[in-house]
Amino acid sequence: MITLIPLNTTDANIEKLNIDELLKGVSQGDTAAFEALYNCMKTSVYSYAYSVLRNVQDAEDILHDCFIHIYAAANTYQRQGKAKAWIITITRNLCMLRLRERKKLSDFSIEDTGLHITEPAHLSPEDKLVLEQCLRLLSDEERQIVILHAVSGFKHREIASLLDIPLPTVLSKYNRAIKKLKKII
Numbered sequence: 001m002i003t004l005i006p007l008n009t010t011d012a013n014i015e016k017l018n019i020d021e022l023l024k025g026v027s028q029g030d031t032a033a034f035e036a037l038y039n040c041m042k043t044s045v046y047s048y049a050y051s052v053l054r055n056v057q058d059a060e061d062i063l064h065d066c067f068i069h070i071y072a073a074a075n076t077y078q079r080q081g082k083a084k085a086w087i088i089t090i091t092r093n094l095c096m097l098r099l100r101e102r103k104k105l106s107d108f109s110i111e112d113t114g115l116h117i118t119e120p121a122h123l124s125p126e127d128k129l130v131l132e133q134c135l136r137l138l139s140d141e142e143r144q145i146v147i148l149h150a151v152s153g154f155k156h157r158e159i160a161s162l163l164d165i166p167l168p169t170v171l172s173k174y175n176r177a178i179k180k181l182k183k184i185i
C-alpha cells in the first residue's frame with residue numbers, strides 16, 4: 001500500500017523552524033531565511049499548484065511566481081501563526097489567475113497533461129504509477145484536499161479555510177477520497 005507522507009522539507013531541521021520567523025527574516029532581506037523558507041514550503045506550493053492546474057510547467061511557474069510574491073510581500077505579512085495558509089493562499093490566487101489567463105487565450109482543456117507529483121525518493125516507478133492513476137480517479141476537490149492534508153500536512157480546518165468550504169464538507173470529502181483510494185488499491 002502506498003502512503004502519502006509530508007514532503008515539506010529536505011532537511012529534518014528545517015521542519016522545526018517557525019515559518020513566521022522565516023518570513024520575518026525574509027522581510028528584513030535575510031537570504032538564508034528565504035532559502036530555508038523555500039526549502040520548507042516548495043513541495044507544498046508545487047503540489048497544491050499542480051493539484052489545481054494539472055500541468056507540470058504551469059505548476060513550476062506558479063512555484064517560482066509564488067516565491068517572488070513572498071519575497072516582495074513578506075513585510076506585509078501580519079504574524080498570526082498562519083504563515084503556511086498565507087503562502088498557500090498566494091499560491092491559490094496565482095493558480096486562479098493562471099486559469100483565467102488560459103481561458104482567455106485558448107480553448108482550455110483541464111485534462112491536457114498527465115498527473116505528476118513530487119514523490120519521496122524511495123517511491124518506486126511502479127508505486128508512482130499506481131499513485132498517479134489512483135489520484136486521477138478522484139474529483140478535483142477531493143484531490144486538492146488529499147494533497148493538502150496528506151502531502152502538505154495541513155489540518156482539515158486550515159483546508160476548509162483555504163478552499164472556502166465548510167469543515168464538515170472537507171472531512172467528508174477527505175474520508176470518501178481515502179475510502180476510494182483504499183478500495184482501488
